[in-house]
Amino acid sequence: MGMNETRVNLQHLLEDIRDSYAMPLEEVIITELVANSLDSGASRIEFRVNPDAQTLCCIDNGRGMRRAQLREYHNIAASVKVRGTGIGFAGIGAKLSLLVSSKVITESKGGHGTKAATEWHLASSYRAPWKFVSFGGTVATPRGTAVTIFFGSNQPFLLSEEFVAQTIQKHFYPLLCEKFMRELLCSFYKKGVTFIINERPLVLNETPANPEYLKIYLGQSRKLLGIGFLAKTIETPSWLQRVVSGSADENNFYGLPGGLAISTFGKVIKSGWEWLGISPKSSEDVIGIVEIPALAELLTTNKMDFLRDAANLKKFYRYRKAMQEAVRPILIKMGAFKSQTITEPSRLLKPLNQSIASTLADLVNDFPELSSLLGNRFRKALGKEYSASKLGESNVIGKVVRAVEARAQEPSQSSNSERLPEGRAGGVGAKIKTKKAGLELRFEELEISDSVIPMGRLIEDILYINTNHPAWHKAQAEGLAEYHIVITVAVTLSEFLEADRSSQDFMSTFLCHWGRQYGADKLI
Numbered sequence: 001m002g003m004n005e006t007r008v009n010l011q012h013l014l015e016d017i018r019d020s021y022a023m024p025l026e027e028v029i030i031t032e033l034v035a036n037s038l039d040s041g042a043s044r045i046e047f048r049v050n051p052d053a054q055t056l057c058c059i060d061n062g063r064g065m066r067r068a069q070l071r072e073y074h075n076i077a078a079s080v081k082v083r084g085t086g087i088g089f090a091g092i093g094a095k096l097s098l099l100v101s102s103k104v105i106t107e108s109k110g111g112h113g114t115k116a117a118t119e120w121h122l123a124s125s126y127r128a129p130w131k132f133v134s135f136g137g138t139v140a141t142p143r144g145t146a147v148t149i150f151f152g153s154n155q156p157f158l159l160s161e162e163f164v165a166q167t168i169q170k171h172f173y174p175l176l177c178e179k180f181m182r183e184l185l186c187s188f189y190k191k192g193v194t195f196i197i198n199e200r201p202l203v204l205n206e207t208p209a210n211p212e213y214l215k216i217y218l219g220q221s222r223k224l225l226g227i228g229f230l231a232k233t234i235e236t237p238s239w240l241q242r243v244v245s246g247s248a249d250e251n252n253f254y255g256l257p258g259g260l261a262i263s264t265f266g267k268v269i270k271s272g273w274e275w276l277g278i279s280p281k282s283s284e285d286v287i288g289i290v291e292i293p294a295l296a297e298l299l300t301t302n303k304m305d306f307l308r309d310a311a312n313l314k315k316f317y318r319y320r321k322a323m324q325e326a327v328r329p330i331l332i333k334m335g336a337f338k339s340q341t342i343t344e345p346s347r348l349l350k351p352l353n354q355s356i357a358s359t360l361a362d363l364v365n366d367f368p369e370l371s372s373l374l375g376n377r378f379r380k381a382l383g384k385e386y387s388a389s390k391l392g393e394s395n396v397i398g399k400v401v402r403a404v405e406a407r408a409q410e411p412s413q414s415s416n417s418e419r420l421p422e423g424r425a426g427g428v429g430a431k432i433k434t435k436k437a438g439l440e441l442r443f444e445e446l447e448i449s450d451s452v453i454p455m456g457r458l459i460e461d462i463l464y465i466n467t468n469h470p471a472w473h474k475a476q477a478e479g480l481a482e483y484h485i486v487i488t489v490a491v492t493l494s495e496f497l498e499a500d501r502s503s504q505d506f507m508s509t510f511l512c513h514w515g516r517q518y519g520a521d522k523l524i
Contacts (some may be wrong), residue, residue: 011125014099017092020302025096026157030167032093033058033147035267035303039087040064040145043191049198051159057148058093061141066110067132070118073106074130087267087296087303094147098122102152107138108145115139165197169204169255174291175266176204179213184227184291185266193266205255208232208287212334216290216326218319225322228290230260230330260327261289264296269304277473278324280336290323310453317468348481349441356489357438359514367506369498373439373461441485443467456488463492486514 021028037045040062048057065073073091097104103121110116120130138146149158157163174180175193186192195202208231216226257271268289273279280286298306298316306316331337357374364371444464446454455472456465465488466472475484490510494503 009126010128011099011122014096017302018096018099021304024157025100026155026163027167027171029093029097029100029149029158030164031171031267032091032096034093034168034172035087036091036093037062037145038189038193038265038267042144042193043189044141044194044196046196047164047198049159049161049164051154054151054154054159055148056151056155056158056164057138057146059138059144059146061144064110064139064143064145065108065116066114067116069110070106070108070116074118074120074128087265087299092302094149097147097149098128100151100155100158101149103150105133105136105148105150106145107136107148109139109141109143111143161197165202166255168195168197168202170257171268172263172266173204173256173261173268173289174263176202177207179229180227180266180291184224184293188265188293211288212330214290214326214330216292216322218322225294225319226290226292228288228326230286230288230327230334232334232336233285233287256287256289259283259287262295262323263289263291264299265293266291267303269295269299269306274474274477275320276323276327277320277477278328278331278337279477280331280334282336286331286334286336290327292319292323295319313453313470348485349443352482352485353439353441355514355517356441356486358517359510360439362513362517363510366509367497367501369496370493373493439463439489441465441489454492456492458492458496463489486511 018025018028023031034045037058037060040060042060042062044061046059048055048059050056094104094106098121101121103119105117105119107117108115115135117133117135118130119133120128122128138148151159169176172195174185175189176195181189181192208229211229211231213229214227215224216228217223218225257268259272260276261268261271262275263269273283295306295316298312300307306312328337360370360374364374438461440462442462442464444466445468446457446464446466453469454466455469456463458464465485472481472484475481487507490507493510494506497503497506
């Protein structure tokens, strides 16, 4: 048979793809083999682990490939998948196995009696020859694909039944959980999904005791978005218990990833608590998982994270809010909810308004263009050199006005004086309440319309803190909201410096003075 060859630096490309995953290569290979089988519509996925022959074989009963499709399969960049659909990545499980194998044989039945097989190996960095070979009959079903990886040396993980079982349970927990399949995933996997390892069905080692199940609804429509559960972690098991259970995580006897995992179509995408924006008092005390099939459309190319462009972030935050609303009452019920200081923003902003005004007063000698943002009492303390005439020569008002004019489509959100109520004459002796001069901080949710999400914005003398920014959500979860606000102020004001000023120098100086002023307050 004729020899064909992949003519790119395949090894370098595969290594780059491998490095895009936040887990060991062995886990990536198993996970991607399963994900691509599921994307092909498989209801039965079998692994044959043979340490004596040093082979690992994954067989499914999915749609399979015809000869032409199998030929294209050897193009590393080829994929019929559209970004945002499916949970696998272009057959990458078999392709990445080239990095650790002597050869890979792929057999496939594409229906209507068609069948084909190829043998592929990585000969050098630039040479990955493959050829069609005789069909070996590994696929016994009418349609399906089998990938057999031959290792040139012993693989302590990929040739371990326990490792394969543990990896599948860790990354595809919802598919093994009867409740997830029965109440949600059965709509997508109508025949269910069965995993077989060396002729034995794979089942969960142990399910959490007294789990708190939850349902996630989207907005006012109350459309079911997903389901999940939270559970208290058990005491750390002994080494013998971990060996018997097959669990590698000392803080997790159930085979779940640590913290709260989020999955889509049964595949775990992320774990921990940081992504959710809320967390328990101790992140090690509670574990759980939520399954949201709709999130599949927001997955990155390698299906290990969510897209971060403006449009997709907006969707993700909408889904995340629904998850927060479902998870929070469960954490409260368990007595594990960590209250957030930002639940009453006014309490946080009032003292910060004063301390930031003091910081600006310290900086105004070096940055006089910021003088218009000082309150009256701070201006008086500066003396005659910052009289009205001086302030008129060098201040930030001109820049702010230009910034406001650039946003001509936006409605004015503030003014220097409050208007009189309608119908009330402002005659002699009428009292008009004026707003105090100086920088004022407020919260707002900015609509995400650009790829760069602003931390805040300045309109006249009001600085708005964007509560839609990812860093704000992290600061909330970690109890660092005050520091986030101060950094946002520094970053936002740095945009209004004179042209020859260094934004970096300003932010460093601002934070330094704020830190000293904060320390001085504590000493009083």
